Amino acid sequence: MTSETDRFISSDPVRRRLRRLTRAERVEEAVAFIRQFAAESGHSARDTEQRIRDVRRSIRTTGSYWHSADELSFGARVAWRNHARCVGRLTWKSLQVNDCRMVADCDEVVEQTLTTLRQSFSGGKLRSAITIFAPATATSMPATFESAQIFRYAGYMLDDGAVIGDRLNIELTNVARRLGWTAPDVPSAFDLLPIIMRAPDGVRHAYSIPSDVRHEVPIRHKSLPALSNLDLRWYAVPVVTNMVLTIGGIDYPCAPFSGHYVVTEIASRSLIDPTRYGLLEPIARAFGFDPEEHDRSLWKDGALTELNRAVLDSFDAAGVTIADHHSVSDQYVAFAQLEHRAGRTPSGEWSWIVPPQAAAACPTFHLPMVNVNAVPNFYVSRHVDGADLAIDRTSLRDGKWRARYERLKRRWRHWRRRRDRIWQRA
CATH class of the missing domain: 3.90.1230.10 (Nitric Oxide Synthase; Chain A, domain 3)
Incomplete structure (x- = not known):
């Protein structure tokens, strides 16, 4: 990495939040995502391998690649499914995904976000929706929101x-x-x-x-x-704006997500x-x-x-739609059961999933949880929760030696990033 690039990154507060992936890591996540998309969407092996070749070529020549509309919608829904801090993921398949990657101007980003908000409000019957703007690349960054949510009280x-x-x-x-x-x-x-x-x-x-x-x-x-x-x-409506959506090695730092x-x-x-x-x-x-x-x-x-x-x-x-903590806890248990039946480990962070009110009276209180940190996912910053995100090898059913190799490789990458941060401070 050149010193000029280092100065460019250090001067951009949004870019400093993003995960730093090597080209090999980006290819690895991209290939894993394309295979997951194909497996869960029913695509043929021939089409999948051709898509993987195209993605590899694009990353090799440009450092990035472009998701198709179907890949983007699937990736956003799976990112919600994987996000360990959200209790209301039972309806992840119904997430409304708005592809606005060609919108870059600040005025247009705000207008499109408000348009989505008007549609998802639906007279008070709130629908979960996400509006995805341009991805971050080595040379470009979209307009982003400064606050954690659209609505903030002074x-x-x-x-x-x-x-x-x-x-x-x-x-x-x-x-x-x-x-x-x-x-x-x-x-x-x-x-x-x-x-x-x-x-x-x-x-x-x-x-x-x-x-x-x-x-x-x-x-x-x-x-x-x-x-x-x-x-x-x-x-009435929480619209989260400070989470980076990451899909197959590509980060979308402007992806406002509304729910209830x-x-x-x-x-x-x-x-x-x-x-x-x-x-x-x-x-x-x-x-x-x-x-x-x-x-x-x-x-x-x-x-x-x-x-x-x-x-x-x-x-x-x-x-206006609102959930009580007992009902949503029951929904999370149902979600976890469906994930187990699908052969996946449901990702959950206990302190976020268990409600702060009447905790022991909710079934989630007694439910074992593990944060798998699988990609696709949402994260706030690589310094907070982004650095631990990685491909979920348990869902790939790797053999013992492959799983051990992947663990060692991941530890080495974490060590290398910590070393680089220490050198930069020095």
Whole structure:
């Protein structure tokens, strides 16, 4: 790798997140993906081998290759199937895939993403959908989203250190202000930030969210009206934008994915976590619990249960799809059973799959899980979860010696990457 390329990579914050594959590794993942696609889609051996030859030739001459529309749709669905941190994968085959790889301009990326959001909202009957923009190559990078999701509530740090809104988004709020966004004269805890994009040249742009996609649900409790005094609300559709989609050695850093919420994501985490809204005590008081009592009074448990009930009822009243943690846990068990029947190891990360509310009452609590880290998949960064992704050799039924060889090769690659990072720091 030349020093010029090193400088180019180190200066690009998006490219620094991407997995670094050698040409041999890219070919290896590409061939494994094409064979998997052929096996699960029923393609002939002759067509498969011809496709593999074409892919090898393309990577050898250009360093990359282009997925067909069918390969892209299959790869996105399998990436969802493989992603260990998602509990709602039972319906992975129904994922709506929108191929927008020819769209590169920031304005067009935002418009196409919002168009997909309008379609997938479907009057509140939410459908899982992904919009895939151009892949990253050695010489090009698509426009990307700056935030973890399309919808983000502002966080305001006051002079006395207090925070109004979402603590997670304090820095994002400052960025939005530098890009020209103006906060309301009287800031609230639930001010939606604009969409912030990073263009291929690194310049950031802010886009106002149109009113017709600003679907928010006010949180009310049917029998405990004091909760209304807190003016709680949450956006209806989670659209994840910070995950890189990787398929057959090709990375798609701009692939917004929309689904629907599990109630505990809002009621047991976002509104409660001290690093987010930290509203457990005021919510408990609204429900008639006394936070000053000893923990043995279980005031926290009671408040969380009532808040989960309020969020469920509020989304139902608004006609917006939301899952409860018991039903979605049952669905995950069904998904795991189907994967076993198909001869695959279901990938799961226990701390993400088991809900934070009534965990022991859900069947996932007692279910053994392993994160296979198989590709295709989604990842946030090679520094966080991308470096462990690899071909799932267990599904290929390799022999003992082949499996041992692959383990040693993988360890050697990890060691080499760690060594390179140490040398770069030095």
